[in-house]
Amino acid sequence: MTNQQALSELSSLLGDRFSAGKSDLDLHGRSETHFPHLPPDAVVYPGSTKDVQAIVAICARHRCPVTGWGAGTSLEGAALAMRGGVTVDFSRMDKVIEVNAEDMDVRVQPGLTREALNRELRATGLMFPVDPGANASLGGMAATRASGTTAVRYGTMKQNVLGLQAVLADGRIIRTGSRARKSSSGYDLTSLLVGSEGTLGLITELTLKLQGIPEAVSAATCAFPDIGAAVDAVIATIQSGVPMARIEFVDIDTVAAFNSVNGADMPPLPHLMVEFHGSPQGTEEDAARFGEIAGEFGAGNFAWASAAEDRNRLWKMRHEAYWAILQTRPGARAIVTDICVPISRLAEAVEQTRADIAESPIPGPILGHVGDGNLHAILLVKDDADMQVAQRLAGRMADRALRLGGTITGEHGIGMGKLGYMEAEHGAAWDVMSDIKRALDPLGIFNPGKVVRQD
DSSP states (O other): OHHHHHHHHHHHHHGGGEEOOHHHHHHTTOOSSSOOOOOOSEEEOOOSHHHHHHHHHHHHHTTOOEEEESSSOOSSOTTSOTTOSEEEEOTTOOOEEEEETTTTEEEEOTTOBHHHHHHHHGGGTEEOOOOOSSOOBHHHHHHTTOOOTTHHHHOOHHHHEEEEEEEOTTSOEEEEEOSSSOOOSSOOHHHHHTTSTTSSOEEEEEEEEOEEOOSEEEEEEEEOSSHHHHHHHHHHHHHTTOOOSEEEEEOHHHHHHHHHHHOOOOOSSOEEEEEEEEOHHHHHHHHHHHHHHHHHTTOEEEEEEOSHHHHHHHHHHHHTHHHHHHHTSTTOEEEEEEEEOOGGGHHHHHHHHHHHHHTSSSOOOEEEEGGGTEEEEEEEEOSHHHHHHHHHHHHHHHHHHHHTTOBSOSSSOOTTTSGGGHHHHHTHHHHHHHHHHHHHOTTOOBSTTSSSOOO
16 A cells, blocks of 8 residues: 555656556566566656655655666666566666766766767767676666676776765765765765665766777687687786787587577687777787787687777677577577686686586576676576576576685676575675665665565
């Protein structure tokens, strides 16, 4: 009943920016992967921070759950309304507020997508480099501490959010951080909110670090005789100081999907996909040095792509690997799980995970951001029996990550899917997270059921 009272007040406040229509509820109850359909009771579309403040005040008064929504691309169900209530869709808060080209930073609203931001920045010679693949909203990327293919050079959202504005559960609007590149002033509330998955506050503005668009870019693929050789080549390249902009790993099954679905002509071997940014001379030298190092580990079948259209085609194929892999088992859904380990343990993690999957009755191609030790498995399931197998495989991956000194998720976040592994990774620190949650959201209205221990 309290939810209904909140919905009535929100409808009166927002008018046509409030929706309880079936199509809207269905859209906001869907996940990119395997999670069940969980529609909210209503969807609201704020246009300003003041709107968000008013929405939170009404929901707090009636203890109505509030879940933030960006582009809905989370792979762990982070934006699903597990306990109903209101989904706050930020798609209408999608403006660039201020570009400071001299200082290489920008202020944006959270609903702006990364691709839209880079289109806006093109004339300035600057770019926002964090690239998770999907055209995600920047607010969602901050909330999940996203990263992607370029993190090996430019870092994750953690390193690229200078400050933010957020609405807390008690209605306060706070600003964290500044446009300065460093500070030793007080607690780092920016880092606390980045990665909190909307459980501590709703982000309504971001100040982001920008980078110069590189003068020259060169990309390539190359094949290796085995996984260990590919990873050893990456370690040697990084230790040699060669500045990689992207360095991705794809296993044999992923290569097969590329060949079948995308018409690629890659030999059936593990591959690295690499990219270099810099001056024309610098990228040429970096590429040549990488080629020498990779050759020492048995690399072959180099295919270089310097023209923009060739590079775009290459990275489009990598970013759409999930969809290509899905097509290799028609009618399947996927558990898409990730772990991150020290790079020296990555080959071990990949080989053991591949062995586990090979012994199971389901397919599960592996790929990842090898430059920072991030491994993804796309476990394809058709029925409940497959799902149980996939969940066991994902659990073994999480256990393996912790055993090898890593983490249960490098970039997908916790959401609904990884909650069961949090105690194993964090121990008593997970209880401290719950203490912080209770301090900032004592009624538990922000994205309940995510990240912290469920009451």
